Amino acid sequence: MALTILSEQLAARIAAGEVIEWPASVVKELIENSLDAGARRIHLEISQGGAKSISVTDDGCGIPAEDIALAFERFATSKIDDSSDLSGIATLGFRGEALPSIASVSRVEAVSRTQDSESGARLVIDNGQQIALEPAPAPPGTTMRVTSLFNKLPARRKFMGSMRQELARIHRLVNAFALAHPSVAFSLVADGKQRLSSPGDGQGRAAAAAVYGSRVAGSMLEVADAGGAFGVSGLVGEPSAARGARRYITLAVNGRCVENRRLAFAVEQAYHGFLPERRFPIAILSIRAPLDDVDVNVHPAKLEVRLLRENLVFGEIQRAVRSTLSGFSPVRSLHVPSGSSRGGRTTDAPSLQGRQFAASAAWPESQTTGAEEDGQSTAQGGPDDTPAPLEPVPSYRSTLPILRVIGQAHETYILAEGPDGLYLIDQHAAHERVLFEEIKQRFESRAAESQPLLEPESIDLDPSQAEAAELHAEELERAGFLIEPFGGTSLLLRAVPQLLSSSSPQGPGATLAAILDEVAEGRKNDSWQDRLLYTMACHGSIRAGRTLNIEESRELVRQLEQAQQPQTCPHGRPVMVHLNAGTLEYQFGRR
Ligand code: ADP
Ligand code: MG
Numbered sequence: 001m002a003l004t005i006l007s008e009q010l011a012a013r014i015a016a017g018e019v020i021e022w023p024a025s026v027v028k029e030l031i032e033n034s035l036d037a038g039a040r041r042i043h044l045e046i047s048q049g050g051a052k053s054i055s056v057t058d059d060g061c062g063i064p065a066e067d068i069a070l071a072f073e074r075f076a077t078s079k080i081d082d083s084s085d086l087s088g089i090a091t092l093g094f095r096g097e098a099l100p101s102i103a104s105v106s107r108v109e110a111v112s113r114t115q116d117s118e119s120g121a122r123l124v125i126d127n128g129q130q131i132a133l134e135p136a137p138a139p140p141g142t143t144m145r146v147t148s149l150f151n152k153l154p155a156r157r158k159f160m161g162s163m164r165q166e167l168a169r170i171h172r173l174v175n176a177f178a179l180a181h182p183s184v185a186f187s188l189v190a191d192g193k194q195r196l197s198s199p200g201d202g203q204g205r206a207a208a209a210a211v212y213g214s215r216v217a218g219s220m221l222e223v224a225d226a227g228g229a230f231g232v233s234g235l236v237g238e239p240s241a242a243r244g245a246r247r248y249i250t251l252a253v254n255g256r257c258v259e260n261r262r263l264a265f266a267v268e269q270a271y272h273g274f275l276p277e278r279r280f281p282i283a284i285l286s287i288r289a290p291l292d293d294v295d296v297n298v299h300p301a302k303l304e305v306r307l308l309r310e311n312l313v314f315g316e317i318q319r320a321v322r323s324t325l326s327g328f329s330p331v332r333s334l335h336v337p338s339g340s341s342r343g344g345r346t347t348d349a350p351s352l353q354g355r356q357f358a359a360s361a362a363w364p365e366s367q368t369t370g371a372e373e374d375g376q377s378t379a380q381g382g383p384d385d386t387p388a389p390l391e392p393v394p395s396y397r398s399t400l401p402i403l404r405v406i407g408q409a410h411e412t413y414i415l416a417e418g419p420d421g422l423y424l425i426d427q428h429a430a431h432e433r434v435l436f437e438e439i440k441q442r443f444e445s446r447a448a449e450s451q452p453l454l455e456p457e458s459i460d461l462d463p464s465q466a467e468a469a470e471l472h473a474e475e476l477e478r479a480g481f482l483i484e485p486f487g488g489t490s491l492l493l494r495a496v497p498q499l500l501s502s503s504s505p506q507g508p509g510a511t512l513a514a515i516l517d518e519v520a521e522g523r524k525n526d527s528w529q530d531r532l533l534y535t536m537a538c539h540g541s542i543r544a545g546r547t548l549n550i551e552e553s554r555e556l557v558r559q560l561e562q563a564q565q566p567q568t569c570p571h572g573r574p575v576m577v578h579l580n581a582g583t584l585e586y587q588f589g590r591r
Contacts, residue, residue, distance in 0.1 A: 019101045019300050022160065023050025023149060024169040026106070029098035030144050031177050034058035035255075036079065036091045037142065039184060040200060044174060046190040049166030051157075055145040062114035062142055065121035069133055071110075072125055074100045090291060092256055104128045105156070106149040112142040127152050171195055172247070173257075175211045179284045180252035182207040204235055208284060216241050216282065223285065223324045230289050230313050232320040236267070237282030239274040239325070239568065248282040253289055256296065258305050263287075266314045269525065270321035273565060276572040277523050283321065287313060326565070400561045405553045411545050414553045421580035427542055427556065429569035434559040435499060436537035436570040439479070443533060448480040449498035457493045458486055459509035465516040466491070468528075475529050479536060481512060499540040511539060534570035 020026055027044065034042045037060025045055045063071055070076050077096030102108055103125040113120030120138030124131040126148075150156040160166060167190050178186040178198040185200025198210040209217035219238045225231035237248075249264045250257065271281045295306040307313050403416040403423060414425040442448045461469060466489035469476065476483060480497030496508045515535050522531030542548070548556070560566050560575070569575055585591045 019097055020105055022169060023054060023166050024173050026050065026054050026102050026146050026149065027056070027170050028173055029093070029102065030054070030056040030146075031174070032092035033098065033144075034060050034142070035177075035181065035184065036093055037061045039141070041185045042177075042187075044170075044186070044188045046167065046170055046188070048191065049161075049163030050146075050170055051149060051160065051163060051166065053145060053147045054149070055143060057141065057143040059139075059141040062117075062120070062140055063110070063112040064114050065112075065117070065135065068110060068112055068121045068123045069130065072099045072103050072108075072123070076100075090254070094296075102146060105153055106151070107147045109145040109147075110142070111136055111138045111145075113138040113140050115140045176250050176252075176257045178207050179204075179211055179250045180255065180257050180286065186210075204284065208235055212282065220282070220284075221324045221327075223320050225288065226316075226320065228316065230287060230293075230309075230316045232285055232287055232317050234283065234285040236285070236321055236324055239271065239281075239572070240574070242271075242275050242279035242281055244279065246280045248280060250284045251287065252285070253287045253294055253305050253307070254291065255286070256305065259303050260305070262310065263314060263317060266317040267321055270318045270325065271572075272526065273570060274325055274568055274572055279572070285317065285321075287317070289313065400563075400566050402561065403557050405550060405557055407550070408548050408553055411547050414548070414557060416557055421578060421582075421584060423576050423578055425557065425560070425576045426569075426574070427546075427548060427553075429573055429575045430556055430560050430566075431541035432534070432537045432569045432571075433563055433566060433575055434556070435540050436534050437563050437565075439497075439499065439533050439537055439540075443478055443529075446478060448478060450480040450482060450495040451498045451501035452482070452495040453493065453508060457507070457509045459491050459493055459513065461489045461491060461513060461516070463489060464520065465489075465513055468516050468520060469512075472528055472532070475532055479532060483512075497536060497540075500536065515539060537570055 019029070023046075027046075027050065031042060031044075034056060037058060039058035039060035041059045043057045045053070047053045067078075073096075075096040076099075077094060079091040079096075080094050099108075099110075104127060107124070107126040110123045110125075111120055120136050121133070122136035122138075123133045150160065161169070171188065171190070174186055174188045174196055178184075178196060182198070182204045183200055183202040184198075186196060186198045187194070188196040196210060198207045205217050205220065208220060211217075216237065217235075219241060220235040221238065223232060223234050223236055225233040246264065246268075249267050251260060251263055251267075252258065253260075267281060267283045267285065275281065289307065293308045295308070299305075401418045401420070403418045406415045406417055408414055408427075409424075412427060414427055414430070416423045416425060439448070469483060469491060470485075473483065480495065480500075481493070482495035484492040484494065486492040493509055493512060496512070500508070500511055515532070518535045518538075519528065519531045522535065526534075542556075567575060582591070
């Protein structure tokens with residue numbers, strides 16, 4: 001084929017491919033434009049996952065009639081000019097690419113009116129061709145309606161997922177925007193059904209309630225900006241509200257929603273010890289960074305940003321989340337709907353769902369708020385559900401109150417009474433927690449107590465056990481295992497940690513082999529050393545099914561009262577269930 005310069009239209013379509021990948025990409029660009037225009041309300045209507053139509057209405061500054069056609073030219077932007085410094089961009093858009101890209105692969109109808117003009121203008125562009133430009137009545141603000149997306153690009157259309165998948169992508173995206181911009185009221189209607197309605201009252205918790213339901217939002221813990229070069233603030237979920245997937249971490253850098261695996265990982269790591277395996281936190285975090293620390297111009301769809309000092313930000317996120325979590329309540333309270341008459345629905349009292357767009361021609365009345373649960377809308381927060389309480393937010397203590405042991409149940413749980421109700425304590429998990437903290441402390445201060453074996457035991461390890469023992473000889477010794485090579489994969493075990501000396505029915509060698517196996521299986525995010533320590537704690541602790549006398553129970557609870565993190569065992573499972581006085585009164589109909 002001869003070398004030719006592509007027609008402008010074709011070139012535009014190719015460029016659009018970089019920016020507009022899915023219907024959700026259109027939604028993202030339009031929302032960003034609305035936010036840049038200072039909108040306080042953004043209303044979206046989607047039909048058939050965006051394949052049929054996407055419309056975004058805002059109450060922002062509007063586009064002057066004389067500029068509306070220009071806005072669809074390539075590289076037309078009102079946000080930067082040739083004198084701008086690309087390293088200090090505060091707006092979400094800046095390349096002037098989105099509107100022309102969208103218009104080159106769909107039919108766009110733009111209707112806009114600036115705040116102070118009498119009437120508006122209407123522009124229609126169909127796959128790059130201007131069809132109409134005329135004055136039109138309109139409320140102040142802008143509506144962009146995109147139809148026939150990718151109709152002229154069958155290949156693109158084939159890549160689109162099912163309507164449900166595309167809608168889910170859009171829903172997640174709008175959720176993220178609503179979470180990152182609590183002072184903007186977002187509403188999403190898809191195929192006639194209200195999916196999201198955030199109040200836009202500036203309260204992060206209210207936005208979280210719109211997305212995750214008021215129960216989860218009410219229990220989220222606040223992360224406060226510590227005021228350094230990078231501020232991290234927002235809300236993080238209680239460990240008990242953890243999810244089975246990673247996608248519940250929402251991060252925004254200077255108001256821009258970003259996907260950053262590493263920073264999300266910093267959040268996950270901060271939950272270390274608080275969550276069981278394969279459970280992931282819910283978190284909504286805003287990162288404040290100096291503008292010239294952030295390079296927003298690295299991804300065609302601006303989904304990623306480059307942070308010059310990412311390591312610092314990583315550490316700051318971890319620290320902020322961790323310190324919030326360590327002030328978290330040691331016990332899982334069973335929530336009682338407060339201020340509700342039993343069984344009935346509460347009125348809309350402090351209900352967040354109550355705050356919706358004022359009814360007007362441009363703002364359709366919204367009915368209910370769908371709360372996202374594992375990617376699906378559920379009835380939570382919906383009309384048939386008793387609204388979960390937002391207030392009072394549980395108070396968070398870091399240590400346990402003094403408890404009075406009442407007895408043992410099922411040879412597994414210790415029953416105790418405290419100033420605020422009853423506690424059921426899992427004896428194994430509690431002992432694991434106590435031992436883990438003790439072992440870790442001794443390990444760190446190199447004071448592990450070792451018990452020499454009367455007769456050294458020679459053990460045969462399988463190759464991976466032997467490899468681990470050799471690789472981590474130093475840690476094993478620090479933990480109290482005295483081991484000597486004995487040729488091949490055989491070892492001579494001379495001493496074991498004190499705490500394991502009496503609790504290994506199979507004998508010390510077998511215990512070491514079992515520990516090496518379990519350490520290899522442990523959570524990969526944890527260091528080998530941590531895995532060793534919590535595996536040892538598990539082996540050394542009282543198993544469920546053992547009768548404890550009252551003295552032993554008391555001693556265990558006394559030790560737990562002094563633990564740093566009495567709420568979870570080292571694997572992240574809960575140590576106790578708390579039935580607070582309110583719950584009991586509620587259950588017995590005393591309230
Ligand atoms: P960019 O956002 O990078 O400037 P776009 O192609 O997304 O480029 O938009 C082009 C221009 O159109 C913007 O700079 C802005 O002036 C105008 N514009 C687009 N959408 C809106 C809107 N919803 N409200 C007001 N102005 C808008
Ligand atoms: Mg833009």
